[in-house]
Amino acid sequence: MKKNTLMLGIETSCDETAVAIVRNGTEIITNVVASQIESHKRFGGVVPEIASRHHVEQITLVLEEAFKEAQVTWDEIDAISVTEGPGLVGALLVGVNAAKALAFAKQKPLVGVHHIAGHIYANRLEKEFEFPLLALIVSGGHTELVLMKEHGVYELIGETRDDAAGEAYDKVARMLGLPYPGGPHIDRLAAMGEETIDFPRAWLEDSYDFSFSGLKSAVINKIHNAKQRGETLKSEDIAASFQASVVEVLIEKTLRAAKEFNVKQVIVAGGVAANRGLRKELEVRFSETEIPLLIPNIKLCTDNAAMIAAAGTIAFEQGRRSGMDLNANASLLLK
Ligand code: KG4
Numbered sequence: 001m002k003k004n005t006l007m008l009g010i011e012t013s014c015d016e017t018a019v020a021i022v023r024n025g026t027e028i029i030t031n032v033v034a035s036q037i038e039s040h041k042r043f044g045g046v047v048p049e050i051a052s053r054h055h056v057e058q059i060t061l062v063l064e065e066a067f068k069e070a071q072v073t074w075d076e077i078d079a080i081s082v083t084e085g086p087g088l089v090g091a092l093l094v095g096v097n098a099a100k101a102l103a104f105a106k107q108k109p110l111v112g113v114h115h116i117a118g119h120i121y122a123n124r125l126e127k128e129f130e131f132p133l134l135a136l137i138v139s140g141g142h143t144e145l146v147l148m149k150e151h152g153v154y155e156l157i158g159e160t161r162d163d164a165a166g167e168a169y170d171k172v173a174r175m176l177g178l179p180y181p182g183g184p185h186i187d188r189l190a191a192m193g194e195e196t197i198d199f200p201r202a203w204l205e206d207s208y209d210f211s212f213s214g215l216k217s218a219v220i221n222k223i224h225n226a227k228q229r230g231e232t233l234k235s236e237d238i239a240a241s242f243q244a245s246v247v248e249v250l251i252e253k254t255l256r257a258a259k260e261f262n263v264k265q266v267i268v269a270g271g272v273a274a275n276r277g278l279r280k281e282l283e284v285r286f287s288e289t290e291i292p293l294l295i296p297n298i299k300l301c302t303d304n305a306a307m308i309a310a311a312g313t314i315a316f317e318q319g320r321r322s323g324m325d326l327n328a329n330a331s332l333l334l335k
């Protein structure tokens with residue numbers, strides 16, 4: 001018998017208040033995202049207290065908009081999924097409490113979802129998974145390689161030992177005087193520049209782990225030294241050289257892991273997956289292999305609730321439920 005699960009998803013882990021309704025974990029009925037970027041821009045990064053306050057102000061409005069857009073009634077909703085972690089605890093709490101209140105009032109099952117499981121399942125909104133698969137997650141808070149042999153089971157094979165890829169982009173952008181979030185600005189500048197500076201690549205020997213703080217420091221030193229000597233470096237060339245280092249390490253490790261684990265699919269997720277340099281180079285390198293590569297639409301790469309509903313649907317169908325004691329967990333592990 002064909003399953004027909006209508007899942008409500010809620011995401012408030014960072015600076016987007018998002019609600020979505022997804023059918024069967026694969027079909028988006030509605031995906032509403034209210035971004036707070038404008039409010040955090042003048043501080044050069046996300047201010048946790050401001051994020052929480054915005055989530056409180058936005059959550060019921062975004063929820064109402066989602067139902068209005070979807071033309072769905074509460075009777076039709078089978079369950080509620082919410083990001084329980086990781087993220088900013090005050091931000092997560094808004095979504096978790098909203099989900100608990102709704103689950104209680106509407107008598108619906110509740111499913112807590114890991115934010116990274118969400119980023120991974122954003123891909124399933126575009127194409128069915130084939131196992132084993134390898135997921136490269138690159139966002140503002142995470143850089144991870146995750147191996148999946150079946151639905152809902154995640155094996156972390158590599159992660160960053162310091163800064164996340166997006167964090168490195170944002171910090172380098174800040175040094176170049178670019179607004180928050182800096183990733184898209186570096187992306188734009190890199191496309192106009194040339195790789196004139198040989199920045200380091202942190203290979204970390206045979207490990208699948210990543211490290212970006214050395215690269216970030218190398219960029220900062222280069223800029224300082226040039227300033228002291230009265231030399232001018234082109235921002236475009238710094239961006240292009242920095243991006244070349246990030247992209248090369250991400251792709252080499254992903255390729256190596258994909259071959260070692262003999263995967264049937266490689267998927268890419270998280271905000272940095274929107275990077276044009278990374279997308280282009282991934283496509284070139286994977287076209288030289290037999291391994292199918294899937295990078296979702298940019299709208300599904302950054303934080304949204306459809307991805308939470310998609311991951312939540314799998315957990316729900318596998319019988320996983322959260323109780324009314326569900327709590328926000330800022331450092332939740334993926335398992
Ligand atoms: O996944 P996401 O929306 O939020 C987190 O879960 O962290 O990722 C946000 C990150 C930010 O660091 C932002 O600068 C980066 O993704 N980002 C980009 C691009 N678009 C967003 N980085 C590089 N190139 C881009 N085009």
Ligand code: ZN
Pocket residue numbers: 115119139140270271302303
């Ligand atoms: Zn995210």
